Amino acid sequence: MDNKIIVLDGGMGTMLQAAGMPAGQHPEVFGHQHPEIVEQIHCQYIEAGSDVIYANTFGANARKLQGCSIDTGKAVFSAIRTAKRAVQKAAKETVRVALDLGPVGELLEPLGTLSFEEAYEIYREAVVAGYEAGADLIVAETFTDLLDIKALVLAAKENTPLPVWTTMTFERSGRTFTGTTIASMALTLTGLGVDAVGINCSLGPTEILPLIEELREWTHLPVIAKPNAGLPDPRTGVYDLTAEDFGKQMQAYTELGVSVLGGCCGTDPDYIRCLVSRLREAGYISGWQDLSQASAGADRSKVRKGICSTTNVCEFGGVRVIGERINPTGKKRFQQALREHDMEYICKMALDEEEAGADLLDVNVGLPGAEEKPLMLEVVRALQGVVSVPLQIDSSDPEVIEAALRIYAGKAIINSVNADDAKLAAILPVARKYGAAVIGLALDEGGIPQTARERFEKAAYIKEKCLKAGMEADDIIIDALTLTVSAQQEQARETLEAVERINRELELHTALGVSNISFGLPAREHVTENFLIQAMYCGLDFPIINPNILSLMDAVASFKTLSGEDISCMHYIDRFAGRKEIKTPVSDSRPQAEPAEGAVAGDASNGERGISDQGKSSVGLSGKKEEDPFKTAIDQAILKGLKQETRKLAEGLLEQGLTEVEVINRYLIPALDLVGDQYEKQTIFLPQLINSANAASAAFDMIKDRIAARGQGASGKEDKKIVVCTVKGDIHDIGKNIVKVILENYGYKVFDLGRDVPAGKVVDTVVAEDVRLVGLSALMTTTLPAMQETIDRLREASPHTKVWVGGAVLTREYAREIGADFYADDARESVEIAQRVLGEA
Numbered sequence: 001m002d003n004k005i006i007v008l009d010g011g012m013g014t015m016l017q018a019a020g021m022p023a024g025q026h027p028e029v030f031g032h033q034h035p036e037i038v039e040q041i042h043c044q045y046i047e048a049g050s051d052v053i054y055a056n057t058f059g060a061n062a063r064k065l066q067g068c069s070i071d072t073g074k075a076v077f078s079a080i081r082t083a084k085r086a087v088q089k090a091a092k093e094t095v096r097v098a099l100d101l102g103p104v105g106e107l108l109e110p111l112g113t114l115s116f117e118e119a120y121e122i123y124r125e126a127v128v129a130g131y132e133a134g135a136d137l138i139v140a141e142t143f144t145d146l147l148d149i150k151a152l153v154l155a156a157k158e159n160t161p162l163p164v165w166t167t168m169t170f171e172r173s174g175r176t177f178t179g180t181t182i183a184s185m186a187l188t189l190t191g192l193g194v195d196a197v198g199i200n201c202s203l204g205p206t207e208i209l210p211l212i213e214e215l216r217e218w219t220h221l222p223v224i225a226k227p228n229a230g231l232p233d234p235r236t237g238v239y240d241l242t243a244e245d246f247g248k249q250m251q252a253y254t255e256l257g258v259s260v261l262g263g264c265c266g267t268d269p270d271y272i273r274c275l276v277s278r279l280r281e282a283g284y285i286s287g288w289q290d291l292s293q294a295s296a297g298a299d300r301s302k303v304r305k306g307i308c309s310t311t312n313v314c315e316f317g318g319v320r321v322i323g324e325r326i327n328p329t330g331k332k333r334f335q336q337a338l339r340e341h342d343m344e345y346i347c348k349m350a351l352d353e354e355e356a357g358a359d360l361l362d363v364n365v366g367l368p369g370a371e372e373k374p375l376m377l378e379v380v381r382a383l384q385g386v387v388s389v390p391l392q393i394d395s396s397d398p399e400v401i402e403a404a405l406r407i408y409a410g411k412a413i414i415n416s417v418n419a420d421d422a423k424l425a426a427i428l429p430v431a432r433k434y435g436a437a438v439i440g441l442a443l444d445e446g447g448i449p450q451t452a453r454e455r456f457e458k459a460a461y462i463k464e465k466c467l468k469a470g471m472e473a474d475d476i477i478i479d480a481l482t483l484t485v486s487a488q489q490e491q492a493r494e495t496l497e498a499v500e501r502i503n504r505e506l507e508l509h510t511a512l513g514v515s516n517i518s519f520g521l522p523a524r525e526h527v528t529e530n531f532l533i534q535a536m537y538c539g540l541d542f543p544i545i546n547p548n549i550l551s552l553m554d555a556v557a558s559f560k561t562l563s564g565e566d567i568s569c570m571h572y573i574d575r576f577a578g579r580k581e582i583k584t585p586v587s588d589s590r591p592q593a594e595p596a597e598g599a600v601a602g603d604a605s606n607g608e609r610g611i612s613d614q615g616k617s618s619v620g621l622s623g624k625k626e627e628d629p630f631k632t633a634i635d636q637a638i639l640k641g642l643k644q645e646t647r648k649l650a651e652g653l654l655e656q657g658l659t660e661v662e663v664i665n666r667y668l669i670p671a672l673d674l675v676g677d678q679y680e681k682q683t684i685f686l687p688q689l690i691n692s693a694n695a696a697s698a699a700f701d702m703i704k705d706r707i708a709a710r711g712q713g714a715s716g717k718e719d720k721k722i723v724v725c726t727v728k729g730d731i732h733d734i735g736k737n738i739v740k741v742i743l744e745n746y747g748y749k750v751f752d753l754g755r756d757v758p759a760g761k762v763v764d765t766v767v768a769e770d771v772r773l774v775g776l777s778a779l780m781t782t783t784l785p786a787m788q789e790t791i792d793r794l795r796e797a798s799p800h801t802k803v804w805v806g807g808a809v810l811t812r813e814y815a816r817e818i819g820a821d822f823y824a825d826d827a828r829e830s831v832e833i834a835q836r837v838l839g840e841a
Contacts, residue, residue, distance in 0.1 A: 005254070005279055007286040008226060008262025009045035009053045010272050013780075014237075016041070016056075023729030023782050024756045028075040029068050031056040035082045042086030046095055048269040049276035050262070051288045053086065054100035054139060055079040057130070061122050064105045064731070073129045080133035094288050098139040098165070099130030101152060107734060108147050110385030111178065111687055116151055116407045123155035131160040141167045141226070142201050142264075144176035146188055146310045147409035153192050154406070163292065165260070167200040167224050170211055175311075177735075179685025182211060183315075184308040186218035187411045191435015195291045198224025201264045202808070204231060204241055205249035213256055220298040222259035222291045225250075229266030234814035237781030239266030247274030254282055259291060305474040307360065307437055309410040311685050312388040314359045316474055316509065318565040319536055319556055322392060322544040323358030324513070325349055326379070328367050338367050338375060343382040344644045350387045351640050356547035357556075361387065362415060363404075364394035373400045380404050385691055386641050392439075398426040405434040413437045416479065419444035419458040421465075428469040437475035438466065439511050439542075442498065448481055452497035455480050459502045477509040477542055478502050482516040485527065492517060492531060496538045503539025511542035514552070529555050536563075631667060638671040639678070641691025643698035650699035660703045664747060668696050672746060676828040686738070689827070693745035700747055720838050723765055724775040725753035728786040732779040735807065735827075739775060742827040748834055759790040763797045771801060773837045775830060776820075778807040788818040795819065804833045 013027055019037045021030045031038040042053050059065070060075040070078070076099065083097040104122050106114040127138055138156045143149040149166060156164045166189050174182055182199075189197045197219055199208050205227045212225050227250075230241035241249070250261055261279075263271045276286055306315040314320055326349060328335045337345040350361055363383065365375045372395065383391060392413040393404045401414055412434075417427045418441040431438050440462035442455035449455045459478040466476050480498035483491035495517075499510045517531040518524035529551050532543055536559045545552050557575050560566040630653055637645040653663045675692040678684045684692075724740055726733045733755040740752050751765055766774060774794060778787050791803050804822035805815050806829075815823035824830040 003283060004285045004287055004289055005258070006051045006260045006288060006291075007049055007272065007276055007279070008224075008260060009042075009050040010263035010267030010269065011229075011265050012041065012054065012056055012058070014266060015268060017782050023780075023786065024731065026059055026065065026068055026731065027056055028058075028060050028065065028079065029070055031082065032070050032075060032078045035078065035085075038079070038082050039086045039089070042083050043090055044269040045272060046086060046090040046092050048273040049286055050095065050272055051286055052096045052098050052137070052260075052262075053083055054098050054141075055083045055130075055135065057100050057126070058102040058141075059105070059731075060101070060129075061104055061126050063122060072125050076126055076129035077133045080130060080135050084134055096136040096288055097134070098137050099127065099133075099135035099162075100139050100141060101126055101130075102140075102142050103145065103148050104151075105734070107737070108145060108151070109381060111145065111690055112737075116147060119148060119151040120155050123152040124159050127152075127156045127162075128159050131162055135162060137163040137165060137195075139165045139167070143168045144180065145178050145409075146176075146180045146184060147407070150188065150192065150409065153189065153194055157193065163195040165196040165198075165224060165291075166194045167198040167226060169202045170199055170208075171202065172207055173682060174211055174214065175682070175685070177686065179311040179687060181308075181311060181313060182214050183218045183304070183306070183313040184310055184410060186215055187306060187308045187313065188409075188435065190219045190221055191411050193433075193435070194221065196222040196224050196260060198226065198258075198260065200224070200226035201228060204228055204239075205246060205252070209249075209252055209256075212253065212258060216256055217304050220300045220303050223257070224260040224262075225253050225258050226260075226262045226264045228264045229271060232266060232781050232809050234781060234784055234809050234811055235817070237784070237809075241266075243268075243270040243274040246271045247278040250275050251278050251282055254279070254284060300472065305472075307390045307411045307413055309384060309388055309390045310687070312390065314390050316541075318563075319541050319543065319560060320359040321357060321547055321553070321556060322511065322542055323350075323353035323356075323361045323389075323547050324515075324544050325353055325546055325548070326361055326383075327364040327394070329364075335367055338365055338370060338379075341378065343378065344642055346379055347382055347386045348640070348642060348645075350383050353547050354387050354389050357553050358389060358547040360390045360392055360413065362392040362394045362544060364415075366395065372397060373403050376400050376404050377407060380408055384409055385687055388685075388688075393436075398430055401427065402430045402434070405430065405436055411435055411437070413439060413477065415439045416441050417462065418442075419461045424462070424465045424469075428466060428471065431466075431475075432470045437477060438471070439477045439479050440466070441479045442481055442502075448483070450491070450494065452480075452494045452501060455494070455498040456501045456505070459498075459506055459508065463506055463508060473508065477511050478506070479511045479513070482512045482514060482531075484519045485517050485531075486520040496534055499535055499540050500538040503541075509542055510540050511544055512540055513544045515545060525549065525551055528552065532556070533559060631670070634667045635671045635674055638668070638692050638695045639675055639684075639688075641688065641695045643695045646695040647698040647702050650702060654703075654706070660707060663703065664700070668699055669746065672696050672831075676831065679826075679828050690738070690741060693742050697745040700745065720747065721749045721751065721769055721771045722773045722775060722834060722838075723751045723753060723762060723769075723771050724777070725757040725762060726755035726777045726779075727783050727790055728756060728758045730778050730780050730783040730786070731755050733777070735779070736775075736777040739777075739806070739824075739827045739830045742831060743834060746831055746834065748838070759786065759793045762790050763793050766794060766798050766801055771798075773834060774801055774803045775824070776803060776805045778805070779809060781809045784809065784814075784818070791819045802837045804830065806830065 016027050038056050045053055056079040057076050060072055062072050087095045104119050106112055108114050108119055140149050140152045168185050170176055199211055208227045229239035229246055232239050306313050365379050392415050393401050394415040395401050414431055414436050416439040417423050442458040463476055480495050482495055485492045502508050502510050512535055514532045515528050518527035533555050547553055557572050561569050561572040566572055634649050650663050679689045724736055726736050740750050743750050776787050794801055802821040804824050805820040806824040812823040822833045
């Protein structure tokens with residue numbers, strides 16, 4: 001029903017605190033000990049008009065309950081039973097009970113140390129307990145890490161038959177704090193087959209509204225909106241929207257076609273009551289409905305399509321370059337890297353492709369004598385930690401493909417299937433399960449068809465099978481097959497005709513391994529470039545090429561300008577403005593599809609048009625001319641997160657006679673500062689920030705080892721100590737953990753006291769270690785008094801110690817009011833404070 005909206009409940013934590021839950025106690029433990037209080041809260045929400053109530057299970061997982069008096073099973077069973085009793089007591093049989101699950105509480109690899117498999121097992125325990133306890137559906141909410149929520153979704157779908165709803169938490173920028181975009185969330189979770197997707201927490205109704213509007217562009221699924229009651233006043237903990245204001249602002253969501261509405265932090269039954277009243281005034285009916293039926297009949301034609309990583313979307317429509325270099329075929333150095341598990345070499349190659357303009361990267365690790373599955377997993381983990389473009393999983397083994405898709409944070413492409421029924425039967429269910437797109441080779445077990453007509457028929461068969469498997473046409477990409485023109489000259493025409501027909505008649509995307517066309521010919525680049533241009537005019541939109549061959553990327557840029565894809569020629573102008581091109585002689589004896597080992601795009605040894613370096617000097621991350629090549633190299637190595645390279649460069653500087661302090665102050669710290677600037681400007685995001693810090697750490701560790709070997713101790717760094725913790729009563733620590741990592745990689749000695757830390761412990765550590773700087777974190781308004789108490793006691797015991805504070809509920813103004821010396825909005829600002837107070841480490 002178009003005028004029917006499911007109404008959720010509101011906040012649980014604030015209600016429990018108002019009912020007497022002590023600060024710092026786990027809500028699940030309190031609810032288990034006082035089920036009558038939780039039951040009464042559920043009843044109030046049902047009476048206010050909630051169609052779905054969230055069980056008190058947000059933190060019910062083995063990690064968060066570690067050391068508590070109850071385990072996951074008890075916490076979940078107790079909470080679900082309590083919610084069910086409330087439904088019975090209210091005599092509202094249509095009300096559903098949701099198993100409500102939040103993040104595991106630790107960062108997953110590559111951001112942290114928790115593996116995907118460990119997170120999956122933690123969630124599996126919770127969802128199985130919820131299903132056995134009688135939950136009607138599973139809700140994942142308040143997630144910021146796409147891979148984390150993917151682990152929960154797979155655990156739920158693989159171990160229970162329950163509907164799965166998902167919501168993530170975004171900042172005003174339209175990204176989560178880990179950098180996940182709204183489009184990436186939508187593409188990934190829609191592909192995984194969840195029943196509804198949305199946004200909750202962090203912001204109020206007015207701020208979330210444009211984010212929901214963007215979400216609607218990227219999914220056909222029912223959409224959930226669960227905003228906070230505005231923003232909290234840190235002095236009182238009271239949110240700035242009244243119940244009436246909240247209900248009024250939520251009315252705007254009906255115009256966007258949102259299916260599920262509710263409240264998050266700061267809302268209570270009065271807010272839900274006002275929401276229901278406003279919906280009725282607007283002609284909407286609240287009530288439970290099967291959302292899977294609503295999504296099945298949704299119009300998908302206007303939904304934007306694409307593939308994605310966590311931080312970057314490759315939207316379909318126009319030419320999208322697939323980088324081909326992550327492939328061991330014919331590359332001895334790459335094969336060596338795979339055998340030696342040299343992930344840094346592979347990551348450098350991927351970064352080179354990304355910087356050259358590839359929109360996504362093909363990943364093939366098939367190497368005779370090597371175990372493909374563990375190698376593929378290792379490479380995918382490494383790549384998704386450093387590159388932002390999406391990946392294409394290239395393997396003939398369905399088991400390898402599924403393993404890679406499972407741990408990939410985003411929506412990928414599978415390379416490949418073909419018209420062989422056995423191959424289709426093995427791969428298509430995997431593609432459907434993980435929401436992946438597929439490249440279909442226009443051939444079958446009989447080999448490569450020689451005519452365009454036959455290839456078209458194979459493509460049509462692949463499309464038919466994909467659609468029957470539940471895939472969307474936009475996720476089907478047909479490779480019309482490029483054969484070598486030197487051996488079969490007529491095949492160029494057949495391939496181009498096949499591309500044109502598949503694009504026009506089947507309305508499918510097409511791909512080609514372009515460089516195959518020129519194999520065995522002299523001056524290959526001319527034939528390759530010309531064939532690429534002709535293929536794009538026939539409808540090729542996924543050329544598989546080496547993006548580090550300049551002429552090919554120039555051809556793509558030129559085509560996009562002539563086709564109108566590059567609006568106002570802006571990208572073309574940006575690419576070529578100021579470029580001085582030189583012509584280099586082309587060797588007739590050297591075929592070229594891949595640059596020589598160590599060569600770069602435009603290198604004369606490639607037989608390609610190059611870019612003149614005449615009159616140029618090195619350019620660093622700051623965009624300014626750099627006279628010192630070591631500085632440029634270290635800037636780039638740290639930005640890219642290359643540990644070994646950063647370490648080697650630092651060693652090279654020391655060998656030239658620089659002191660350890662000079663290397664740190666003149667090279668490492670400035671490079672980290674430049675990375676921090678890019679993080680603040682949101683040109684890089686948390687994964688890259690952490691990788692950069694780890695790269696710098698490799699050099700710092702080497703320097704510390706050298707100093708220790710000379711018996712010089714900590715080289716005067718005893719005054720560079722910092723204490724960090726989450727204050728008493730607050731059990732959230734992800735933000736604090738990130739700050740710790742970044743500070744340590746700037747060279748500071750950090751004492752991490754953990755979470756829920758009493759003021760006395762902070763004071764004792766500061767006095768015992770003579771610490772001059774303390775960082776305090778709080779995420780809950782109810783724990784801000786504990787923050788002020790800690791500051792007051794520090795002032796008494798150690799007047800010279802400076803304190804900085806941070807956390808979602810804090811503001812600069814309130815930080816001043818409670819006596820803090822500084823306020824930090826993020827990890828980068830925390831470093832600036834440390835540098836101001838302690839100097840550079």
